[in-house]
Amino acid sequence: xxxxxxxxxxxxxxxxxxxxxxxxxxxxxxxxxxxxxxxxxxxxxxxxxxxxxxxxxxxxxxxxxxxxxxxxxxxxxxxxxxxxxxxxxxxxxxxxxxxxxxxxxxxxxxxxxxxxxxxxxxxxxxxxxxxxxxxxxxxxxxxxxxxxxxxxxxxxxxxxxxxxxxxxxxxxxxxxxxxxxxxxxxxxxxxxxxxxxxxxxxxxxxxxxxxxxxxxxxxxxxxxxxxxxxxxxxxxxxxxxxxxxxxxxxxxxxxxxxxxxxxxxxxxxxxxxxxxxxxxxxxxxxxxxxxxxxxxxxxxxxxxxxxxxxxxxxxxxxxxxxxxxxxxxxxxxxxxxxxxxxxxxxxxxxxxxxxxxxxxx
Amino acid sequence: xxxxxxxxxxxxxxxxxxxxxxxxxxxxxxxxxxxxxxxxxxxxxxxxxxxxxxxxxxxxxxxxxxxxxxxxxxxxxxxxxxxxxxxxxxxxxxxxxxxxxxxxxxxxxxxxxxxxxxxxxxxxxxxxxxxxxxxxxxxxxxxxxxxxxxxxxxxxxxxxxxxxxxxxxxxxxxxxxxxxxxxxxxxxxxxxxxxxxxxxxxxxxxxxxxxxxxxxxxxxxxxxxxxxxxxxxxxxxxxxxxxxxxxxxxxxxxxxxxxxxxxxxxxxxxxxxxxxxxxxxxxxxxxxxxxxxxxxxxxxxxxxxxxxxxxxxxxxxxxxxxxxxxxxxxxxxxxxxxxxxxxxxxxxxxxxxxxxxxxxx
Numbered sequence: 001x002x003x004x005x006x007x008x009x010x011x012x013x014x015x016x017x018x019x020x021x022x023x024x025x026x027x028x029x030x031x032x033x034x035x036x037x038x039x040x041x042x043x044x045x046x047x048x049x050x051x052x053x054x055x056x057x058x059x060x061x062x063x064x065x066x067x068x069x070x071x072x073x074x075x076x077x078x079x080x081x082x083x084x085x086x087x088x089x090x091x092x093x094x095x096x097x098x099x100x101x102x103x104x105x106x107x108x109x110x111x112x113x114x115x116x117x118x119x120x121x122x123x124x125x126x127x128x129x130x131x132x133x134x135x136x137x138x139x140x141x142x143x144x145x146x147x148x149x150x151x152x153x154x155x156x157x158x159x160x161x162x163x164x165x166x167x168x169x170x171x172x173x174x175x176x177x178x179x180x181x182x183x184x185x186x187x188x189x190x191x192x193x194x195x196x197x198x199x200x201x202x203x204x205x206x207x208x209x210x211x212x213x214x215x216x217x218x219x220x221x222x223x224x225x226x227x228x229x230x231x232x233x234x235x236x237x238x239x240x241x242x243x244x245x246x247x248x249x250x251x252x253x254x255x256x257x258x259x260x261x262x263x264x265x266x267x268x269x270x271x272x273x274x275x276x277x278x279x280x281x282x283x284x285x286x287x288x289x290x291x292x293x294x295x296x297x298x299x300x301x302x303x304x305x306x307x308x309x310x311x312x313x314x315x316x317x318x319x320x321x322x323x324x325x326x327x328x329x330x331x332x333x334x335x336x337x338x339x340x341x342x343x344x345x346x347x348x349x350x351x352x353x354x355x356x357x358x359x360x361x
Numbered sequence: 362x363x364x365x366x367x368x369x370x371x372x373x374x375x376x377x378x379x380x381x382x383x384x385x386x387x388x389x390x391x392x393x394x395x396x397x398x399x400x401x402x403x404x405x406x407x408x409x410x411x412x413x414x415x416x417x418x419x420x421x422x423x424x425x426x427x428x429x430x431x432x433x434x435x436x437x438x439x440x441x442x443x444x445x446x447x448x449x450x451x452x453x454x455x456x457x458x459x460x461x462x463x464x465x466x467x468x469x470x471x472x473x474x475x476x477x478x479x480x481x482x483x484x485x486x487x488x489x490x491x492x493x494x495x496x497x498x499x500x501x502x503x504x505x506x507x508x509x510x511x512x513x514x515x516x517x518x519x520x521x522x523x524x525x526x527x528x529x530x531x532x533x534x535x536x537x538x539x540x541x542x543x544x545x546x547x548x549x550x551x552x553x554x555x556x557x558x559x560x561x562x563x564x565x566x567x568x569x570x571x572x573x574x575x576x577x578x579x580x581x582x583x584x585x586x587x588x589x590x591x592x593x594x595x596x597x598x599x600x601x602x603x604x605x606x607x608x609x610x611x612x613x614x615x616x617x618x619x620x621x622x623x624x625x626x627x628x629x630x631x632x633x634x635x636x637x638x639x640x641x642x643x644x645x646x647x648x649x650x651x652x653x654x655x656x657x658x659x660x661x662x663x664x665x666x667x668x669x670x671x672x673x674x675x676x677x678x679x680x681x682x683x684x685x686x687x688x689x690x691x692x693x694x695x696x697x698x699x700x701x702x703x704x705x706x707x708x709x710x711x712x713x714x715x716x717x718x719x720x721x722x
Binding site for chain 2: 023024066070073074077080082083084101104105106107108109130132135136138140141142143144145315316318320321322323
């Protein structure tokens with residue numbers, strides 16, 4: 001399958017070259033934050049974009065919904081965008097996912113470019129052509145598979161991020177190591193602290209791991225499902241927090257702490273599902289311990305909802321088949337089974353118990 | 362490009378065979394009319410579908426909007442549909458277009474089957490994988506290219522249609538003749554009257570014409586654009602009527618007459634654009650006259666809005682490039698230029714004048 005070109009160097013030169021001769025209209029999609037912190041940086045480096053317009057959506061996961069897509073569609077209509085127009089999504093995963101969905105459905109699809117500005121969007125959402133929005137409080141229920149024309153990754157945008165956003169992306173990078181590359185996992189776990197400079201050198205290898213998986217299975221019929229490791233429970237926990245108290249959640253987001261971001265929920269999901277991997281698959285108890293320790297080093301323990309509280313969200317997981325809850329489980333560190341495996345309620349509940357008993361060092 | 366399988370015979374046997382071993386959940390999408398007039402017919406013939414659920418949208422073009430898509434998405438969630446589920450769209454073009462869009466975006470795409478029940482949906486919308494909805498009063502602005510698993514065509518559903526719905530589909534069939542097959546045009550124009558029995562034998566050849574065009578150019582980069590003959594002005598006129606008085610329009614629809622349906626607007630657009638073809642392209646004045654006469658035989662003259670009244674709608678046409686209004690123009694009967702051609706305001710206005718001066722025989 002065709003994949004998007006992803007550039008890690010000289011991205012502003014590449015963007016300038018692309019737009020210099022571009023015949024259609026060009027519009028940016030930003031959120032409240034990237035409009036202030038990132039758009040000026042791009043416009044300064046790409047003089048030819050001075051005349052470009054921009055559309056804005058609110059920041060945060062709660063913005064990832066159909067009402068905002070409709071606003072973007074309406075904005076594109078108002079700007080008289082046509083099939084030759086270009087949408088440049090400049091932001092984190094919410095902007096690139098929602099913007100990709102809006103572009104892929106506007107006049108049955110216009111060209112879009114992603115410039116991810118969060119670590120999550122760079123290391124994970126940048127690959128694979130998944131676009132989408134949440135629906136009725138459930139994650140990524142609506143979307144398309146659509147490839148951006150190109151993805152432009154520059155770690156300098158990481159400097160604009162609060163710490164919890166950096167952590168959030170780091171969880172997906174750890175996941176890439178756990179499912180396909182033990183060395184990558186070890187390199188990341190060995191980092192002394194999470195700073196843009198420390199993490200930047202490993203973005204490309206994370207992207208490469210994901211690229212290879214997606215190239216083998218673009219439509220998620222088999223192998224690609226391993227990218228969902230940690231996500232069955234991660235998504236459900238994230239959704240729980242998102243629905244639990246949306247105002248409190250938004251305030252936390254703005255304060256830049258305490259909110260449970262996607263990757264942070266995935267980090268918890270990775271521990272819970274590592275436990276299930278030890279119970280239902282071949283993961284050794286030694287490696288289970290190594291995984292838990294490694295993740296807790298960067299992701300302090302949280303108070304989790306109970307299994308009963310997230311059960312309804314689990315039932316909406318896209319991997320489910322015929323009512324059974326399916327997990328992508330590790331064989332060992334660096335290898336994940338590409339067949340989903342169902343787990344009984346008792347095992348899931350025991351995973352929550354295991355997490356709550358973990359000792360903090 | 363892959364295309365959907367289209368069946369014209371034994372469709373209930375084919376459907377039964379497909380669903381007999383189908384592992385996922387099956388749901389129908391219907392509108393108020395097909396729920397009453399068509400769904401019982403299908404359920405009677407396909408006993409294995411007895412347990413299938415159904416979702417319903419309102420009837421008519423004005424139902425083709427995002428709020429109803431969201432209702433369908435919500436209904437699919439409530440029914441716990443997963444990626445293995447199947448949506449069967451049973452209805453006219455609104456149901457198959459909207460249902461195809463809902464299916465192609467639900468959990469990033471589930472399988473769908475189209476059973477078109479209107480002549481328009483059988484002879485035209487059944488081919489080519491275009492799904493979509495109207496947006497902000499503009500036709501088909503939002504959508505995807507997504508193929509149904511199969512299309513099942515049975516003329517017996519035509520018996521459930523009011524006469525204007527039959528006419529509407531017939532206009533697209535005439536268009537197929539005009540752009541690619543003079544004989545097809547002549548056969549259709551020679552029909553004494555428009556009845557389901559008279560028109561049924563020609564559905565398959567219309568479908569074949571469209572299939573060949575789409576097969577050569579699935580994403581509408583070149584040749585496929587000829588299917589838009591008559592549609593630049595047809596769409597704008599249809600949109601004008603749709604927005605002009607939506608309540609009156611709906612009432613007319615329910616009464617089964619006077620409303621300007623899609624194909625009826627296309628029939629007008631074909632005459633107007635035949636005039637432009639004579640002015641800006643190679644169409645002879647003799648053939649222009651033959652086209653006008655042929656179309657007026659089945660589509661009585663209407664009072665049209667002025668050019669000024671539809672100009673804003675023309676500016677939203679998906680074929681536009683850089684602000685110029687583009688037309689797909691005939692070289693002669695049976696041949697259409699695959700390059701779009703721009704026409705000046707004066708020429709478009711003269712086309713309206715030509716139409717209003719046409720004599721009714």
